[in-house]
Amino acid sequence: MRDPVSVTPEAIEESFRAHGFVCTGEVATTLYLSDALGKPLLLEGPPGVGKTEIGKLWAEFHGAELVRLQCYEGLDEAKALYEWSYGKQMLYAQLLRDKMGEMLASTADLGAALAVLRGKADEFFSRDFLLPRPLLAAITAERPVVLLVDEVDRSDEEFEAFLLEVLSDYQVSIPELGTIRARHRPRVVLTSNDTRDLSGALRRRCLYLYVDYPSFEDEIAIVESRVPGLSVALTERLVRFAQSLRKADLKKAPAVAEVVDWALALVAVGAESLSAAVLRRTLGALLKSREDVERVLAEPSRFRG
Numbered sequence: 001m002r003d004p005v006s007v008t009p010e011a012i013e014e015s016f017r018a019h020g021f022v023c024t025g026e027v028a029t030t031l032y033l034s035d036a037l038g039k040p041l042l043l044e045g046p047p048g049v050g051k052t053e054i055g056k057l058w059a060e061f062h063g064a065e066l067v068r069l070q071c072y073e074g075l076d077e078a079k080a081l082y083e084w085s086y087g088k089q090m091l092y093a094q095l096l097r098d099k100m101g102e103m104l105a106s107t108a109d110l111g112a113a114l115a116v117l118r119g120k121a122d123e124f125f126s127r128d129f130l131l132p133r134p135l136l137a138a139i140t141a142e143r144p145v146v147l148l149v150d151e152v153d154r155s156d157e158e159f160e161a162f163l164l165e166v167l168s169d170y171q172v173s174i175p176e177l178g179t180i181r182a183r184h185r186p187r188v189v190l191t192s193n194d195t196r197d198l199s200g201a202l203r204r205r206c207l208y209l210y211v212d213y214p215s216f217e218d219e220i221a222i223v224e225s226r227v228p229g230l231s232v233a234l235t236e237r238l239v240r241f242a243q244s245l246r247k248a249d250l251k252k253a254p255a256v257a258e259v260v261d262w263a264l265a266l267v268a269v270g271a272e273s274l275s276a277a278v279l280r281r282t283l284g285a286l287l288k289s290r291e292d293v294e295r296v297l298a299e300p301s302r303f304r305g
Contacts, residue, residue, distance in 0.1 A: 020225040022218045030209045040188035045211035048255020055189040059146035068148045069134035071155040083131045144184040153192040227263040251289040262286040
């Protein structure tokens with residue numbers, strides 16, 4: 001675990017850059033403040049700008065385990081918090097059948113049998129049969145973790161309200177076990193692609209940062225750090241090309257990770273330029289829609305910048 005004294009915006013920037021992520025001063029300072037104030041951090045922005053990567057590298061920076069909750073429509077408490085292992089409960093019940101027979105052998109009627117069994121069923125709702133899901137795993141972890149709640153805007157408003165309750169007290173109530181409080185308060189990073197409005201209550205609970213696509217210079221630095229075999233000139237051309245595509249009306253704008261994949265593909269085929277032939281062979285690493293690929297191949301000069 002990192003010494004809190006060593007947590008500075010400059011140290012965060014340096015750590016992220018060492019992993020090939022160009023961390024701006026704004027990102028580093030917001031992460032630092034999240035730590036200093038003990039507040040969750042909400043990262044909002046278009047898909048593919050590195051919001052999830054920030055959460056992962058934040059865990060790496062602290063030497064902490066990353067616990068990730070991927071949100072989706074229909075996500076409920078059972079999938080996010082805990083479930084009972086019914087299969088394990090049934091297996092144990094089968095294994096204990098003979099023992100149960102011995103216990104009930106001397107009972108005269110159903111009432112007496114129920115009196116003997118009263119309280120025994122609670123043994124099947126102990127922690128031995130509990131399956132922690134991400135939220136409970138983060139709360140009960142033996143060491144501080146980073147809880148990444150990814151794409152929270154994809155979940156329902158009801159789940160958002162439940163999540164807010166958990167993040168307010170860092171404790172959960174399990175009817176069979178009572179209240180379980182966090183051993184260590186987790187660092188929490190929430191991401192949103194801004195597909196729906198999040199509640200004011202959740203936003204007030206968090207520090208907020210809008211994460212946009214990197215600047216031309218920063219994206220060049222990202223590609224150079226991850227694809228060192230590409231020439232400077234071709235790196236500049238492919239970044240300019242990718243950024244022009246983001247301004248076009250495509251079905252899916254290329255993410256930063258896809259730009260890196262494309263750069264790796266260009267190195268793999270020994271490309272020296274973005275010729276029509278090179279684009280036809282490699283554009284699938286950058287664009288993930290047939291309509292987008294066909295449109296760009298029909299007018300490649302329009303996007304070369």
